[in-house]
Amino acid sequence: MKIIILGGTGLLSASITKMCIAEGKEVLHFNRRNRRPAYDVQTIQGNRYYKGDLEKILNYRPDVVIDMLCFSEKDAELTVDVFANKIEHYVYCSTSCVYTPRISQDWSTEESETKPLTKYGQGKLQAERVFLEAMDKGLFNITIFRPGHIFGRDFLVNNLSFDGIYVLNRLLNNKPVVLTENGERNFQACHVDNVGLAFAKASGLKNTYGKVYNLSGEEEFTWNDIYLIEKELLNSNSQIIYKGTNQILSIDPIYFDFLKTYTKFDWKQSTKKLNSEIIGYSYNIGFETGLIKFISDNEEKIYLCENEKCLYEKILND
Structure with a gap:
């Protein structure tokens, strides 16, 4: 073929x-x-x-x-x-x-x-x-x-934007990380x-x-679940700080467009049809397994990343 x-x-x-x-x-x-x-x-x-x-x-x-x-x-x-x-x-x-x-x-x-x-x-x-x-x-x-x-290779989202690597950097350094909607929205x-x-x-x-x-991913996670998994894998003592969605958007509505249009909502896609009809398909790589590989593949990038440092300072000082 x-x-x-x-x-x-x-x-x-x-x-x-x-x-x-x-x-x-x-x-x-x-x-x-x-x-x-x-x-x-x-x-x-x-x-x-x-x-x-x-x-x-x-x-x-x-x-x-x-x-x-x-x-x-x-x-x-x-x-x-x-x-x-x-x-x-x-x-x-x-x-x-x-x-x-x-x-x-x-x-x-x-x-x-x-x-x-x-x-x-x-x-x-x-x-x-x-x-x-x-x-x-x-x-x-x-x-x-x-x-x-x-997610995979060098791409991982976070609750606020597309730059998930910086959140891992903060977790690695035991710095506070931010979630909106009390971390309760579902995400795959x-x-x-x-x-x-x-x-x-x-x-x-x-x-x-x-x-x-x-x-989509087949586990049922909230953002709280995702950040707790990341904390555990990095042996992090970071505190999770909860902020209002509108409070974050007021800082930079363009940069945080992903929050405005996606993560402030619940996303739970059923894959029953996919699993029942596509012969030979199976969900082989769960979120935690994939995240372990991602961290291993991007260790240096995570260590050096400071892409959202200034924005995080604004958020936490607001």
Whole structure:
């Protein structure tokens, strides 16, 4: 089976590449060659948003195209224009941000309400609809994944922003760390290799055609749970300080946009459908196991990181 990944060098793409290779599948990347791939695969050079470049892919006769670079209705329409009746299976990476944000202990299923708060989520949802309409017309088969928040390699989020490494630095040095909403909001973090395995197993799998799947961490954690796990792994005596969401946003509403649009809500995605329908998939790397690996892989970065030091001083002195 030949798989072409639109992208290939990002956090998710690298893991998808690794897992597809492990499955014995031939993998090629399509991108602008701005970054070196993590694995030794052939790269087709081109701009995903230019039709003439995207058409180069057809010369390689892929069985599956995995799209990591589609963010809008326009992007999806270009895809349909190029690949209609020319490929068997298209796998699209959407996002959990398509769901309506809420404060609730209920699990979000693939049928839950989709009223995205952000432009990013709105664009992804519009693209989903274009792809599903293309399948309804018989133009190609589509599988859609809605990943929740992912971590691995050198990326880890925290309750306030995308810079989870700095929180680990504070924990390592026994300095106070901050949580909002009393640390009570639910959050799932999924290791990238779980995501890569799901994409690899679904590629070319006929019973996934026309389906949408949640793809997320499977443990039920609050932010308090997550920070306590991090404290234990780092043998930290740091105190957890609770601050109001609006108090944090008043300091820098742009930098803390992740808090405003995501972590002040509960995020609990059910993966029952994924586990029951994608043959061979299993949630192999739990949060704590993945976090141990992350800490080991990024030990020096954690030790040196001071990215949010000034912001933390403002928060704690406010």
